[in-house]
Amino acid sequence: MIPAEVNQSSMQLLNAHPQASTLPEDCKRASIDRSGYLPDSFADGVVFARSTEDVVLAMELASEYGVKIVPRGAGTGLAAGAAARRGEVVLDVSKMNQILSIDPIEQLAVVQPGVINATVNAAAGELGLFYAPDPASTAICSIGGNIATNAGGMWCAKYGVTRESVLALTVVLPDGQLLHTGRRTIKGVAGYDMNALFIGSEGTLGIVVEAVLRLRPKPIRTATTVAYFADQSRAAQAASAIISARLQPSVLELMDGPTLTAVDGAMGTNHRELGGALLLAQTDGFGAELEMQALVDAITPLATRISRAEDEAQAEALMEARRQAIPSMEKLGTVSICDIGVPRSKLAQALAGLAEIGEQRGVRIFTIAHAADGNLHPVIVVEPGQSITSGPPKAALGDMFYLAQRLGGTLTGEHGIGLLKQDWLEEEIGSRSLRLQRSIRQVFDPQEILNPGKGI
Structure with missing residues (x-):
C-alpha cells in the first residue's frame, strides 16, 4: 500500500x-x-534492482x-550524494553484486555495480592480482559508488584513482537506453573519452550497471613501516621529505594525535602513547626493501620512533588501524568528513590551518591524510544528533575550503560534491x-530526473 x-x-x-x-523502514x-x-x-519509495533489465525499466x-531518481549503491558516500527526499525514488543497485568474470591473462574483471570493493580484491587475489583503488572503506563500499565519485584510497599514491582502473562501462541513460563506453584494451583513443566522463559524475548522467576493471599483478614484495612524530607538523614535513x-x-598515510586517540579507544592500541602523529608507509615491487630504506633515511x-613490520600480520594490523580511523571517530558522535586537496609541499600549512x-569555530577536528598526494580528510565530530549542515560545523567546512583554495588546492579530492559542497x-x-x-x-538528462541537486 503506497x-x-x-x-x-x-x-x-x-x-x-x-x-x-514503499515500506517506511526501506525508504528511511x-x-x-x-x-x-x-x-x-x-x-x-525504493526500487531494489536485481538486473540491468530492472534498471532499464525503472528509468x-x-x-x-x-x-526524480536517486541512484544508490552501498550508501557509504560522504558528501550526501545518495541522500533522498520526498518526491524522489531511490534506485538501489546493491543487489546487483556479482563478479561476472575475471580474465587472468588480460588482467580484467567484469563486475556489477553493487560488488563490494574488498570482494573484488579477494577474488583477484586468488589469481595473484589486485584491484588498485583501495578506499579505507574497502570492506563496505561498492564499485558503483567508487565509480560515481572517482574514489581514491590508500594505494592511489602509486596506482592512481578509480579512473585509472576502469576500462569500460555499461550505463543506463535517463531515458532507459543502454550506452557502452570505453574498451577492453589498455590503450584506446577513438572519439571523446566518454568512459572518463561518467567516472566521477555522481550518478547525474546515467547509472552504471556493468564495469570492466583493470587488475594488476600483486607485488612480489611489500615493506611496511610506521613512524611516530612529536606533532603533526613534523609528520607532514616527513611526508614532504x-x-x-x-x-x-x-x-603513505598520516594520522594526527586526536585520530590516534580515537583509534586507540576503539581498538585497544597504544599509538598515541608513541607519538603526536603517525606516518604509515608501504613500498612494493622487487626493490621494496631498498626503497623503504631510502624512505626511512629521509624521515x-x-x-621520534620508527618501526618496520616484521611480517604480513603486523603490516595488516597497521593498515587496519588506518582503515578503522573513521569508524573510531563515529563512536564519538556524528561525523562530517571533509576532503580537501593541497599541493604536497603545503601539507604542513594545511594541517596548521585546520587546527x-x-x-576558532569551537569544533573538534580529527585529521587523516593520503599524504603522498596531498589529500586531507579533516573530520568534524559533533555530539550525536547535532546538525553538521548549520552553525559552527557548516562554517568550519567553508573555512576548510577557503584554506585549501589559499594554498592552491581543491574542495574535494575523492568524495565528490554531493549536496554538502554545493555552496563552494x-x-x-x-x-x-x-x-x-x-x-x-x-544533453544526457534533459528532463533533469537523475540525482537532482547533486554534483554539478
Missing part, C-alpha cells in the same frame, strides 16, 4: 515496477548515506512519468566551466 503523501508520478512508477518497496534507510546529512524527509518509467627524495611509496631526522579552524563549487571551477558542465548534464 502512502497518500507519495506524489502521483512516484506512485505510478512504484506501482509499475516489480522490485519496488535508502535516503541516508554515511555523510552525516539528515534530509528533512525521506524518499517516496523508462521515470522518463515517462517525470520521476619523502616526496622530495623522489620516492614513490604505494601507501629519520624528523621522527586553527577548530580552535562555483568558486573553485568558475562560472563558465560550471555553465558548460551543466550543459553537458542537460
